[in-house]
Structure formats: C-alpha cells, structure tokens
Amino acid sequence: MQIKKPIVFFxxxxxxxxTLNDRIVQIAIIKLAADGTKVEKERLINPTIPIPPEVTKVHGVSDEMVKDAPTFHQVAKSLFEFIRGCDLAGYNHLNFDMPLLIEEFARAGVVFPEPDVQYIDVMKVYYHFHPRTLSAAYQLYCHKELENAHNAMADTQATLEIFESQLATHFDEEPSINEIHNLCFSSRHVDFSRRLARDKEGEIIFAFGKHKGERVRDNRGYAEWMLKGGFPADTKRILQELLQS
Structure with missing residues (x-):
C-alpha cells in the first residue's frame, strides 16, 4: 500500500x-511511516473519575494503576503533536474511540481532528469483505449456498440450520436457552430500541437524550413526553407499566 503521510493506529x-462522559485510562499508538518504519507509544492516563470494578475486569486497568499517571489534559498537547499530520486507523474506532478522543481533546482545549484527516476502520474493511448477511453465515456454518434468499421460508430454514451448526461448533456442552438469550440480549437493556436500560441497582433508566442515566421513576414528565411521542410500542408499554406501578 502506498501512503503519502503517516498512519496512526490507536x-x-x-x-x-x-463517549460523552467516560474517560481514557490507557492509550496505545503505532505510527506507521511512509517508509514502513513504526514508532510505538503506550501510556496510562489518570481519568480523574473512578474506574468501575466491572470495567477493570475487562481491561485490567485499576484506580491504583493510574493514580500517579498524568491526566489527559496534561498530555493532550504532546499527544496531538505526535499524531498531527497523520491519518487515523483503528478497529471500530469511528464508532467509539474517535468520538471519545474528540471529547477528551475538547475538554483540554485542543481542536481535533484536523480537517484533512482520512480514516481507516479495520472493522469496516473486515465487514466489507466478510459480509454479515444470512447468506454469508449459511456458507460459513453450513458450507452451502443459500438458494432463494429473501424468501421467508428459505431464510427461516437457513436460520435454523445455522443455529444447529453454531451449537455443534461453539459449545462443548449443550447450552440452555437462558445462556443463549444472555449471549444475544444484554441484560442492561430492557426494550428493543434501547431507549431504556438498567442501572447498577437494576432500576430502569433513560438511555438517551438529555436525561440519559436518570431513573424513569424520578422523571415522570419525560416518560409521559415519550408516551406521547413517536417511540416504539414496546418502549411505551414498559414506560406505561412503570408509571402505573
């Protein structure tokens, strides 16, 4: 691949x-130069807010590990200088890493990204060449071409065959329906449009908008506004049940 300016993978x-309110605790960067040389940088960041224990279990970074690390505000300018003039690459970074990094830079008074930056999302490249379609899944799991795709019965039969192959491929022991459900449907979300969620105490909260994170029971006015608006039926049903309880 010919590149005219460095690419920063991060x-x-x-x-x-x-992406609006959470903070960075660790950043890793590999700068790929036009001549193929690579420069690696990695740093812990003090987020200035607690790292939830359940999040530490995922990435291994704890409050103790970052207590003496610099804040993002302290490293923002040097970080920006390191990635200035580079295109930006990552895995799913357009949906998560970039929006969050933009907010961190904004809080530090740094305008980011530069207007001429080009982006490489390796996940999107992967999805482009490995489509996440029923036909692709059928070929992967059943080793057959899906005939008559988009016919309802053909698609349903293929779905069942794929599921049977998934059970044989990915599970050593026969799983329960509850295990499969938990794999497919996050216990945090309570409606299909994900307008509502559960907090750590299991209380239903708003998952979007200016009242995101607030408990529905504590803001009946917003819930009543949603009931009058163009929200999905299952979301309204759950809100109605909460308001009546």
Missing amino acids: DLETTGTD
Missing part, C-alpha cells in the same frame, strides 16, 4: 462506553 481503554 486503541483506547476507558472507564466505560459513554
């Missing part, structure tokens, strides 16, 4: 998945 570990 990944973030954070305090959570909220």
